[in-house]
Amino acid sequence: MEWDAGPPPVVAHIFERAPLAAYRNLPERFRLEWGPIYYRGRLDGSARVLVIGQDPSADENVARRILVGTAGQRVQGYLAKLGITTSYVMINASLYSIYGQFDAQLRGFLDQPPLLQWRNQLLDTLAATSNLEAIIAFGKAAEHMVKAWPGSAPFKQAKRLFHLQHPTARVPQTLLGSWNDHLPKIAAVLAADVDGSVDLTPYALSGFTPSDLVRIPLRDFGFGAPKWMGTGDMAMRVNPGQTALSHPPTDASILWTALANNG
Ligand code: URA
DSSP: OOOOOOOOOHHHHHTTTHHHHHHOOOOTBBBGOOOOOOEOOOOOSOOOOOEEEOOOHHHHHHHTTOSSSSSHHHHHHHHHHOOSSSEEEEEEEESSSSSOOOHHHHHHHHHHHHHHHHHHHHHHHHHHHSSEEEEEEEEEEHHHHHHGGGGGGGHHHHHEEEEEETTSSHHHHHHHHHHHHHHHHHHSSSSSOOTBBBBBOOOOOTTOOGGOOOOOOOOGTTTTTOTTTTTTOOOOOOOOOOSSSSSSSOOHHHHHHHHTTTO
């Protein structure tokens, strides 16, 4: 059984210096209590595709890895179509969960020098330590982040940089149309993993079906993660004042409350 061993020293060094203070200066836009969530996938140099998302949500908060809930399982399904089972690394534009949508205020936030420099250092390091064949940016925040990274130029020039709609974008037809259009283009520059098989059958534009979602491999989690982690939609946010949960808790449910100011 394989487990994620965590970041190697070169990446841990960068993560440990993340500009968390800047997030704390904008508490109305970030779920600071949940803490920062940094990545998922291979940081050991074996990643051949870099995936960029927007911000973590409830499932990510439990797993401490990004893109593990519904959005992540949609992305995992997309990678599976490209024959990618293992050789990926994923980061988000925001380390913390965002309140509301990615808007002008958050664009300005991401452009602040401490955030920009830190992110670009992380991206430079990922590019320098891995043989990246493609970069896939999902959604506007990821697009903004990649465009602000000088290191993206060679990928753009080589037609190895792809901007796709976010996996939870509201209009299925546009979202899946964007994913369908890019499938053959990405497959043309990204080799499949040895245990992967390429299937470029387009998605039905009416919406994702259960078989379009692929579980997150346990190897993406820390040692000892339970088998349910990375399947279904396990965690949900409970808003202040919300007494009745939409799905009644079962005996196996945990209501977990983060402490203010300790994220
Ligand atoms: N979860 C993430 O980690 N990132 C996204 O963009 C969406 C959900």
